[in-house]
Amino acid sequence: MKPFEYVAARTIDEAVEALASSKGPAKPLAGGTDLVVQLNEGRITLDRVVDIGRIPELKRVDVDAQGQLRLGAAAPCVDVYSHLNVQRLFPMLVDSASIIGSVQVQSRASIGGNLCNASPSGDSIPTLICLGAQAVIQGPSGRRVVPVEEFCTGPGQTVLQPAELVVEIVVPAPGENEGGKYLRFIPRNEMDIAVVGVGSWIRWEPQSGRITDARIALGAVAPTPVRAPEAEAALIGKEVSWDVIDEASRLAVNAARPISDVRGSAEYRRHLVSVLVRRTLLAALERAGVDVKDLGGEAYAG
Numbered sequence: 001m002k003p004f005e006y007v008a009a010r011t012i013d014e015a016v017e018a019l020a021s022s023k024g025p026a027k028p029l030a031g032g033t034d035l036v037v038q039l040n041e042g043r044i045t046l047d048r049v050v051d052i053g054r055i056p057e058l059k060r061v062d063v064d065a066q067g068q069l070r071l072g073a074a075a076p077c078v079d080v081y082s083h084l085n086v087q088r089l090f091p092m093l094v095d096s097a098s099i100i101g102s103v104q105v106q107s108r109a110s111i112g113g114n115l116c117n118a119s120p121s122g123d124s125i126p127t128l129i130c131l132g133a134q135a136v137i138q139g140p141s142g143r144r145v146v147p148v149e150e151f152c153t154g155p156g157q158t159v160l161q162p163a164e165l166v167v168e169i170v171v172p173a174p175g176e177n178e179g180g181k182y183l184r185f186i187p188r189n190e191m192d193i194a195v196v197g198v199g200s201w202i203r204w205e206p207q208s209g210r211i212t213d214a215r216i217a218l219g220a221v222a223p224t225p226v227r228a229p230e231a232e233a234a235l236i237g238k239e240v241s242w243d244v245i246d247e248a249s250r251l252a253v254n255a256a257r258p259i260s261d262v263r264g265s266a267e268y269r270r271h272l273v274s275v276l277v278r279r280t281l282l283a284a285l286e287r288a289g290v291d292v293k294d295l296g297g298e299a300y301a302g
């Protein structure tokens with residue numbers, strides 16, 4: 001590993017200044033579970049590493065008076081999924097935060113780091129997209145807000161400009177009759193990278209039984225996590241039924257542009273997309289208060 005300068009920032013301003021004033025490449029370090037591995041393996045070389053893990057604002061996990069989740073970008077996953085209001089209001093985020101690595105990894109790994117690392121298989125990103133989350137970014141020219149859906153621009157690439165930091169992730173308050181679910185497929189029980197990850201989120205109207213809004217986000221099947229617009233359109237306005245779920249799960253495959261690699265062929269990934277969309281939709285509907293057993297035995301077995 002090439003030697004680098006280590007700076008432990010105490011405030012956001014100090015962190016931005018330390019990144020901006022570095023003579024060579026510099027990056028923030030949150031939990032380090034991606035960055036340290038990349039440095040160790042020589043995949044990146046840096047002149048300066050700016051530790052943001054000691055900045056109190058970046059570690060907070062708060063549900064504010066409006067019911068929005070305000071997630072400090074460096075808050076470790078364990079603080080996210082063990083927060084009682086997160087469990088109550090944002091169970092889909094618990095799905096993601098609780099499967100990133102092992103308990104040891106989760107005690108350091110942050111949702112902000114997972115997002116900024118911009119891996120196509122990052123387990124929190126489809127969930128953040130489904131929940132309509134926004135990334136609050138601070139840099140030398142001030143603050144800006146970018147929807148998470150637009151944040152990743154390629155594998156390991158984001159909209160961040162030099163010396164910019166994600167300081168906070170804001171997730172809108174959940175409404176009535178909404179639910180979301182994230183699932184991934186890995187060949188073993190834990191500590192593996194998603195072959196495919198899928199997040200599904202729906203809102204429905206109990207009086208009419210119709211789905212009024214839907215978001216489906218796919219991971220590990222394109223250079224960035226992607227929405228599945230045809231599948232979403234097939235759900236919105238329809239009465240909840242097994243046929244509608246099945247149709248959406250088949251249409252979601254059209255949004256996938258998978259590659260074949262050691263973890264699975266493109267064809268296998270396309271198959272997994274439809275299986276996981278079906279399963280996440282059923283679980284999302286159940287969380288939204290739909291009695292999915294009423295949809296028929298075949299649906300519930302999914």
Ligand SMILES: Cc1cc2nc3c(=O)[nH]c(=O)nc-3n(C[C@H](O)[C@H](O)[C@H](O)COP(=O)(O)OP(=O)(O)OC[C@H]3O[C@@H](n4cnc5c(N)ncnc54)[C@H](O)[C@@H]3O)c2cc1C
Binds near residue numbers: 110114117164
């Ligand atoms: C054993 C092991 C198992 C893993 N399992 C999984 C898994 O199951 N699923 C999964 O998705 N990932 C997994 N990972 C990858 C990693 O743990 C996650 O991506 C983690 O969430 C990264 O968070 P971090 O805080 O450690 O980020 P860091 O490593 O500190 O940073 C990651 C990248 O983001 C940048 N960065 C961090 N924070 C900010 C910020 N606030 N603003 C701007 N840039 C920032 C860093 O400069 C770096 O480029 C695993 C890693 C290991 C080592």
